[in-house]
Amino acid sequence: MASTDIVDQWAxxxxxxxxxxxALxxxxxxxxxxxxxxxVHYLRWGKRGNPPLLLTHGFLAHARCFAFIAPFLAEEYDIVAYDLAGMGESEMVAGCDGDERAQGMxxxxxxxxxxxxxVKPKIIAHSFGSGVGLTAMELAGERFGGLIICDLMILRPERLFAHFKGSKGPPGSGKADKPNNIYPDYETxxxxxxxxxxxxxxxxxLMEYMAYHSLQQVDGGWSWKFDPRVFRRSVNDQAKWLEAPQRIVDLPHRLAIVYGANSKLFDGDSASYLRELGGSHLPMIAVPDAEHHLMLDQPLALVSALRSVLALWDTSTS
Known part of the structure; x- marks a missing residue:
């Protein structure tokens, strides 16, 4: 469905x-x-034939986290933002984890x-979606023009273990066999x-916008759009998180990192750790005064950071 008036009921x-x-x-x-x-649900902006961008979101989020970011890139690019399987409005698929999600991308x-x-499509992904993008680049990196990781959790091993111990699991942990709760009304x-x-x-x-589009009316009230089966995933176990920094450094394709300067999952020490592992060649841009959900804190600064990376890549032959 195409539209020229996207201001939805909530907005x-x-x-x-x-x-x-x-933007909307x-x-x-x-x-x-x-x-x-x-x-698979997707949103698309821009003109077909322009340099393509493929965007995806963090765990339990949805493509609309880019609904107020992508329009600022739409004059120059053909942009697709999509819901990962079992999240947003995309259907769940059996055995969807790791390589399967990357193959889906x-x-x-x-x-x-x-x-x-x-022009090869470039990937822009946030948090969990960045892990999907990283694996997609490992599987089919020659088909893509690069990956911009937005605040993927990267911590030294001792900090990672402390994080897991304190939070009882990776970001977005939950029970795969427990049906989503149904609430009597939207406010609840x-x-x-x-x-x-x-x-x-x-x-x-922006928090209200994301909440509104994370919920849906069902029999008996309101519930979440995500499928609880998304919690059946091994991609977030400690071994995978421990391997992620070296995988980033070793990726033989173009990659950049944008992160919130106040993020608890990627900070200045994370950047130093990647450089120590051999990642001095990687651009790593901190968005000032933003935390992990940087599009909800500093959306226009995030746009500027993305524009900067894309402009450099668009003028580079490497």
């Missing part, structure tokens, strides 16, 4: 800044593509013709919406 009822309203009003496609019998790019032009459900890791956001209306 229309709020007192919102002009930049956000203008940039024409976009809001649709589904079927891949191996499974529906490649399949989305294929299904939406992002590989058909002369909304009060259960929290960020992981917990943080205050500097743009509260």
């Amino acid at each position: 229309a009822s709020q007192d919102l800044p002009a930049w956000f309203v203008a 009003d940039v024409p976009r496609e809001d649709s589904f593509v079927e891949i191996d019998g499974v529906k 490649v399949a989305v790019a294929e299904a939406l013709d992002l590989f058909s032009g002369p 459900a909304r009060r259960r919406f929290v960020l992981s890791p917990p943080q205050e956001v500097q743009q509260p209306f």
Whole structure:
């Protein structure tokens, strides 16, 4: 479904800044593509034939975390942001973990013709989605033009073990066999919406926007859009997190990192650790005054950081 008036029911009822309203009003496609019998939800901005970008989100989030970021890139790029399987409005698939999610990312790019032009698509991904993007680059990096990781958890081993001990598990842990709770009304459900890791956001209306699009009406009230089976994943075990820094450093393809300067999952010491492992060649850009959910803290600064990396890559032959 294509639209030239994207200000949705929630946004229309709020007192919102002009930049956000203008971003939502940039024409976009809001649709589904079927891949191996499974529906994948995506949003698309920009002109077909422009350099392609493929965007995805963190754990239990959805493509709309880029709904107010992508429009600022839409004049120059053909942009697809999609919901990972079992999250947002994308259907769950059996055995969806690690390589399967990465293969799914490649399949989305294929299904939406992002590989058909002369310029290779670049991946921009946040948190858990960055892990998917990293694996996709390891599987099919020659087909992509680069990966921008946005605040993936990278910690020295001793800090990682302390993090797991303190939080009882990786970000977004939960029970795969427990059905989602059903709340009697939206307000009750909304009060259960929290960020992981917990943080205050500097743009509260963006928190409200993400919460609204994370919930849906069901029989008996309101519940979450995500499928609880997404918790059946080994990609977040300690071994995988321990391997991630070296995998980043060893990736033979173009990669950059953008992170919140106040993030608890990637900070200055994380950057130093990557350099010690051999990652001095990697651009690592801190977004000032932002935490892990940097698009909810400093969305326009995040846009500037992404523009900077893309501009350098677009003018580089490497």
